[in-house]
Amino acid sequence: MKYLKFFLIGILFGIIMTKSEIISWFRIQEMFRFHSFHMYGIIGSAVILGMVQIFFIKKIKFKNFKGKIIEFKNKKLGKYNNLFGGIIFGLGWALTGACPGPMYILVGNGYYIFGVVILSAILGAFTYGALKDKLPH
Amino acid sequence: MSIVDIISKPWPWYVAGPMISFVMFLLLWFGKSFGISSSLRNVCSIAGAGKYYKYFDFNWKKEIWNIIFIAGAIIGGYIASSFFQNLDPLELSNNTIDDLSQLGIVFSGELVPNEIFNIHSLATLKGFLIIVIGGFFVGFGARWAGGCTSGHAISGLSNFQLPSLIAVVGFFIGGLVMTHLIFPLIF
Numbered sequence: 132m133k134y135l136k137f138f139l140i141g142i143l144f145g146i147i148m149t150k151s152e153i154i155s156w157f158r159i160q161e162m163f164r165f166h167s168f169h170m171y172g173i174i175g176s177a178v179i180l181g182m183v184q185i186f187f188i189k190k191i192k193f194k195n196f197k198g199k200i201i202e203f204k205n206k207k208l209g210k211y212n213n214l215f216g217g218i219i220f221g222l223g224w225a226l227t228g229a230c231p232g233p234m235y236i237l238v239g240n241g242y243y244i245f246g247v248v249i250l251s252a253i254l255g256a257f258t259y260g261a262l263k264d265k266l267p268h
Numbered sequence: 269m270s271i272v273d274i275i276s277k278p279w280p281w282y283v284a285g286p287m288i289s290f291v292m293f294l295l296l297w298f299g300k301s302f303g304i305s306s307s308l309r310n311v312c313s314i315a316g317a318g319k320y321y322k323y324f325d326f327n328w329k330k331e332i333w334n335i336i337f338i339a340g341a342i343i344g345g346y347i348a349s350s351f352f353q354n355l356d357p358l359e360l361s362n363n364t365i366d367d368l369s370q371l372g373i374v375f376s377g378e379l380v381p382n383e384i385f386n387i388h389s390l391a392t393l394k395g396f397l398i399i400v401i402g403g404f405f406v407g408f409g410a411r412w413a414g415g416c417t418s419g420h421a422i423s424g425l426s427n428f429q430l431p432s433l434i435a436v437v438g439f440f441i442g443g444l445v446m447t448h449l450i451f452p453l454i455f
Contacts, residue, residue, distance in 0.1 A: 134336045140294050141337040145344015147291070150275065150352065151284030154345070156380040157360050160368065163440075163447035166361040169281050174421055176285030177292075181426025184293055195299045204301070206414060206424050206431040213431045216413025217420075217438020223405025224439060225446035226398050228380060230417040231304040231410060234403070235338050237380070239345025244385045248403035255407025256308035260323035266412065 145236045154236050156228025163225055211267040223255075276352040278359070292422060300333060303419030305410035307334045371455035394454060413438060 151173060152158050162170035185203065187193065192200050224230050227248050229237060234252060237245040259266075279287075292302040309324065310331045318325035357377025365375045373381050389395025410416040413435040415424060421439070424432025 134333055136298055137295075137300075137333045137337045138340040138343075140291060140298075141340020141342075142344040142347065143340075144288075144291050144337070145341035145346075146348045146352070147279070147284055147287045147344075148341070149345050149348035150354075151279040151281070152358060152379065153284065154379060155358060156385070157358060157364065157368075157375060159443075160447065161361055161364040163443045164364055164367055166363040166367075172281030173285040173288065174417075176282060177288040177422050178425045180286055180289035181292055181422060182428070184289060185427050188296065195297050197299060199299070201296055201299075203427050206420070206429040208431040208434075209414070212412050213414060213434040214438045216409050216411070217435040218409070218442040218445075219405050220409030220413055220416065220435075221439040221442020221444075222446045222450075223402045223407075223409055223442075224417075225443040225451075226402030227406060230406065231308065232341065232416075232418060234406075235304075235342050236345035239342035239347075240349040240379065241346075242380060242385060244387060244390075244399065247390065247399050248406075251400045251403025252407030252410075253308050253311050255404040255409070256305070256411045257312045257317060257324075257407075258404070259408045259411040260309065260312060260317060260321045263321070263323050 144232070145239055148232060148236050149240060154229065154233035154240065159225065159228040209268040215267075223252075272352065276354050278354055288422065289426075292426070295337075301419075302423045303415055304334075304338070305407070305416035305419060306331065307338050308407050309411060310334055371451060373455060397454065409442070 148154050151169075153170065153173060158167075158170060161167045188201050189203075195201050220230075227234070229245065229248065231252065234245050234249050238249070295302045310328050313324040313326060313328040313331075314335075318328075358379065360375055368375055374383065376382060383389070384395060384398055386395075390399055406416075413420065414431065415435060417439070420429075420432040420435040425436065
């Protein structure tokens with residue numbers, strides 16, 4: 132039961148991503164060609180509201196459902212990995228038209244071939260883990 | 269118009285963006301942070317990769333909520349496409365339709381180009397490149413960068429994280445190079 136809430140939030144997320152067509156390969160192409168405001172509007176409004184939200188969570192020391200103050204972990208700054216990893220991610224994002232969330236949600240939409248994309252992404256994550264010490268960060 | 273009809277129409281950005289922000293809030297409220305690509309690492313760890321590489325050697329049971337969340341997202345995709353199906357074709361911009369047709373990619377009105385994303389195209393060089401190498405890049409790149417669109421672009425930028433801004437700039441450099449420089453060579 133502890134996990135039911137995450138399952139339900141996931142369902143909501145899957146419906147949002149499908150109905151707003153973020154999971155569409157064509158929408159991602161449209162974004163990288165600057166032909167529509169749709170994707171920028173989604174990311175932009177999510178980020179702006181996210182900033183407001185986090186500002187207030189910190190300011191009023193908003194507590195989570197267990198009564199603990201919500202804390203935010205800082206992301207680690209690397210000299211190379213954020214940029215180079217980001218570029219490789221971007222190359223793959225344009226090819227598959229899907230970042231990790233949409234890959235899963237497309238399978239739910241009946242595009243089962245994205246199961247192969249997911250397996251390839253897992254293999255990519257595995258390869259990163261195996262090479263981690265040899266890569267610049 | 270019934271409520272189902274209203275939900276079934278494509279959602280505009282000003283509905284989707286705030287709702288994604290709300291999903292992030294729910295996860296924060298339940299003591300978690302919004303980020304999806306960490307699931308790729310978790311799967312490797314569950315499969316036992318921790319025995320071989322330190323990166324996967326952690327208590328994955330603590331992160332199992334992430335896999336449950338994704339299971340929900342898959343069901344969400346099923347629900348949206350089965351019960352709130354939009355019968356009209358995707359309203360893609362004409363400029364994109366023209367650009368893609370010059371590359372020989374037909375816009376069918378569906379979510380993805382079916383002539384690329386099918387099991388038979390896996391056996392072709394182009395299909396393999398897009399499906400397998402593309403997927404590999406997403407997984408490898410997201411983990412090297414320390415997050416993907418959810419963890420860096422949404423959660424990270426919302427919290428003014430410089431590493432996230434750098435990663436997002438990287439996402440767009442990669443995406444623009446692929447779309448404008450490499451696509452004409454592949455297609």
